[in-house]
Amino acid sequence: MLETAFCEKYGINSVQVLRRFHSKKNEVILFSFLLTSNREEKWIVKKFKNPARCQKEAEILTLLYDAGLAVPKIIYAAADHLVLSYLPGITFLEWLEREEKAGCPKENYLSCLHDFARWLKAFYQITAQKLSPGLILGDVNLRNFLLGEKFFGLDFEDCRPGLPEEDLGRFCAYVLTYNPAFTRWKYQFVAACKEIVAEKLNLTWGPVFLELQKELESMSRRRKKQNLAADFYRQGRAFNLIP
Numbered sequence: 001m002l003e004t005a006f007c008e009k010y011g012i013n014s015v016q017v018l019r020r021f022h023s024k025k026n027e028v029i030l031f032s033f034l035l036t037s038n039r040e041e042k043w044i045v046k047k048f049k050n051p052a053r054c055q056k057e058a059e060i061l062t063l064l065y066d067a068g069l070a071v072p073k074i075i076y077a078a079a080d081h082l083v084l085s086y087l088p089g090i091t092f093l094e095w096l097e098r099e100e101k102a103g104c105p106k107e108n109y110l111s112c113l114h115d116f117a118r119w120l121k122a123f124y125q126i127t128a129q130k131l132s133p134g135l136i137l138g139d140v141n142l143r144n145f146l147l148g149e150k151f152f153g154l155d156f157e158d159c160r161p162g163l164p165e166e167d168l169g170r171f172c173a174y175v176l177t178y179n180p181a182f183t184r185w186k187y188q189f190v191a192a193c194k195e196i197v198a199e200k201l202n203l204t205w206g207p208v209f210l211e212l213q214k215e216l217e218s219m220s221r222r223r224k225k226q227n228l229a230a231d232f233y234r235q236g237r238a239f240n241l242i243p
C-alpha cells in the first residue's frame with residue numbers, strides 16, 4: 001500500500017497497524033511508523049477505491065489546511081492514497097451517542113454546536129474565495145467530524161456544488177435517524193442546530209427543513225422501511241421544526 005518514495009522520504013524502518021477505522025468506501029488505517037531517527041510517528045493512511053476522488057480530496061484538503069481550517073495535514077500524497085496527520089479524538093457521532101446516553105442537557109452541548117457552526121462557516125467562506133462559489137460538503141454524516149484538540153472536519157471526497165441548506169438539512173436527518181431514532185433528546189438537539197447553526201450560517205429554516213425532509217424520504221426508499229418523513233412531521237411540530 002505504501003510507496004517506496006514515501007518510505008525513503010521519511011526514512012521509515014518499520015510499520016505497524018494500530019487501528020482500522022469504519023469506512024464503507026475506502027480503507028482507513030492508523031499506522032505507527034518507526035523512523036531511522038528512532039522517532040515514532042502515528043499517521044493515518046486513507047486508501048481510495050477511486051483515484052480521482054483521492055486527487056479531489058488532496059486538492060481540497062491542501063486548500064483548507066493552508067487557509068488555516070482545522071483539517072488533517074497531508075504528510076504525503078500518492079495517486080490512490082493519502083498519508084494524513086492523525087488527530088486523536090472522537091467522532092461527532094461517538095460524541096453525540098455519549099451525550100445522549102448521559103442525558104446531557106442543552107447547555108452542555110451548546111459550545112460544541114457553536115464550534116461546528118464556526119467550522120462550517122469557515123469552510124464555505126474559504127472554498128467560495130479560493131475555489132468555486134457554492135461548494136458544499138456533500139457527505140455530512142457525523143463520522144466525518146472529529147472532536148479532539150479542536151473541532152475538525154475530515155472527509156472531502158464528496159464535495160460538490162450545492163447549497164449549505166443541503167448540508168445542514170442532511171446533517172439534521174442523520175442526527176434524527178441514528179439509533180435510537182427520533183428520540184426527544186435528538187429532536188432537542190436538532191432544534192438547537194436550527195437555533196445555532198442555521199442562524200450562524202444565515203440560513204432560513206424553510207429550505208433546510210425541505211432538505212431534511214427530502215433526505216428522510218430517500219432514506220425511507222433506500223431502507224424500504226417506514227415513512228421516516230411522516231414520523232418527523234408528526235413530532236417535529238412540538239419542537240418548532242415544521243415551518
Ligand SMILES: Nc1ncnc2c1ncn2[C@@H]1O[C@H](COP(=O)(O)OP(=O)(O)O)[C@@H](O)[C@H]1O
Pocket residue numbers: 021022023024025026027028044046072084085086087088091143144146154155157
Ligand atoms: N486524520 C484522521 N485522524 C483521526 N481519525 C481519522 C482521520 N481520518 C480519518 N479518521 C477516521 O477514519 C474514519 C473514516 O475516514 P473518512 O476520511 O471519513 O473516510 P471514508 O471516506 O471512508 O468515510 C473517520 O470517521 C475517522 O474515524
Ligand SMILES: [Mg+2]
Pocket residue numbers: 143144155
Ligand atoms: Mg467519511
